[in-house]
Amino acid sequence: MSNFLQPKDILVTELFPGTPSGVRPQRRAPFALISLVAIATILLAFFFAAGRAEAAPSLRKAIWGPATPQAFNRYSQLGVGIYQMSISWASVAATKPAQPRNPKDPAYAWLDELDTAIKLAKPRGIRVAVNITFSPRWANGNRQRRWAPKRPADFANFVAATVKRYPYVRYWMIWSEPSRRANFLPLARVTGKRQLSRKEQVGPRTYARILDSGYKAVKSVNPNDFVIGGNTIPGGSIRPLRFIQAMRLPNGRPPRMDLYGHNAYSPRFPKLSRRPAAFGTADLSDFDTLARWLDRYLGRAGRNHRLKIFVSEYSLPTSRNAVIPFWGNRRDQARYAAGALRLTRNFERSYSLGWFQLMDQPPQRDNLEADWGLLTWRGQIKPAFWAFKRG
Template identity: 30%
Template sequence: MIRRALPFLLLCLTVLLAPASAQAAKSQKKAIWGPIEIDGESQFPVYKDLGVGTYQMLLEWDKVGVLEPLDAKDPEDASYEWSDEIDTAISEGSNNGIKVALSITGRPDWASASDFKDFVTAAAKRYKAVRTWAIGDGKVSPAKDYPRMLDDAYAALKAASKSNKVIGGNGNTRLELSNGKQARMDYFGTDPTARKAPTKSTLNALKRKAGDHKLWLGPVSLPTSEGGSFRLTMAAQANWIKTAFRLVKSDSDVAALSYRKLRDELGAPFTGLMDSDGEKKPSYNAYKQG
């Protein structure tokens, strides 16, 4: 009887003693903003450890197109100065199984709202690996121009690839075109940052604003120091993130929850998942487990 039980007991012991995976399972619900490198060292293994599905960063039109291009739709136009950092992020993301999403912001002095579609066309050709695009954060256009620019960007990105997804809204409250229709988008971007984590009630209110579109939440910033509109303890910051991910990860109406910063920065409110020396806060593990 004892002999028969031994193989079973050994199997149980093996399972119990097997090391748990230190790395979180990747989730497309998890998005993050943060540095590509610190002191020459890629941070994408850190994002991989956190289970990040999407890394977000800016594509600044005013920096890429300082001079007016001869052919604005051509990414090879000599006037364009594309960011090497974006190329690095795409490469590092690919190596670590993480997608890159670009948020287009800024407008060159020479440009008008009607020029935006051509720039987006060039950007889609330049960054073919990118499939998620956020349009505007209050700097790309005056409020009156935003609906047209969002709709033009949607048309340009879908023409480049039907797989492209467009995040609209992003703090812009005016989304109606001159013909009375709403500008097209795939996701409604909105930031739920507040002292308290979102609840089912507040999430449902955001869904009503989003209409038929899925929500792209964030980028969330939760300060653990003075300088922001509020301050949380490190434990409260972690609990906020844990509560939010518990709410959204099984909700099919939420595409992703995006967090603003990986590390604290001296001279700015401390909103990171790590302190400025790279030590993990409780929120690091809360994000990782989310």
């Protein structure tokens, strides 16, 4: 749940250039790149019994969803090993702290929901992953929150305070989908196969500095935690290949990370033998290609060696909606869930597959709610729930 994104600004061309918009694909379909805040209506409607026959938690399975006892019972039933949440730096530190590395500084307004999630996850053996994203105005020159901070050190200080505040969290994602202008600036919009100009490289290079500073901050508090960098999408304002190539520090080296994050939504059924949909793009079916890019452009002596891929978000809505221009029926969703888990389990460079989300979005006035969940908004089990449990 990169739950601070703006779902309706997502363009199909950002994900897979040339793919027709608003049409259900010929053979099934998921697609998008979204993130939505957990809505109070969902929580009020979330009345369902705890599932029988819990599965052992597996780090191969991650999920976004509510932080309630009922939801965590479902996560245990599914065998989920990683629960995901987002923290907005802009929200937690709206005013500049006097002691930025001290989580007890009064300027910080920490999330009660994350405390609840940790309390529920720990006895169930479920690890927690947190996405740290968006900057406050005092750090970015009084701009919108998607703008990068002027000083990576300010971001690093917040990361260090966050890691201290939540010692149970094991995984730290650095910024959400920075290859999209909707989420990260400064970032150019680049199309076609050409190399990035020096000006167009500013965005990825800025992100590289933020990532590396975040990595250093995490390791200074807990060296055993995992830092997830990249966090790209199949297409984007800058496609994955060009973004990865341009992720460079001022000294010319790539930034440090433990895992490479990639939100792998796609209209294509997951199958490694497929060719990339377009130059420089990468969905779940292109993970072998993506792994080669990581080795070639991000590998560095002693670090970033054969990075594994962490899929934070993957899903297929089961009806037409205002967020994702591709969808299938419930049987399609189950088939895609099974196929995605099969691919990631069998591909040695895959670390985990995250499903977005546990529950469908509640009814909207335009009747275009996103039915992306493994459960309906009322808690009814969909076929994909069992596919995800078995996977």
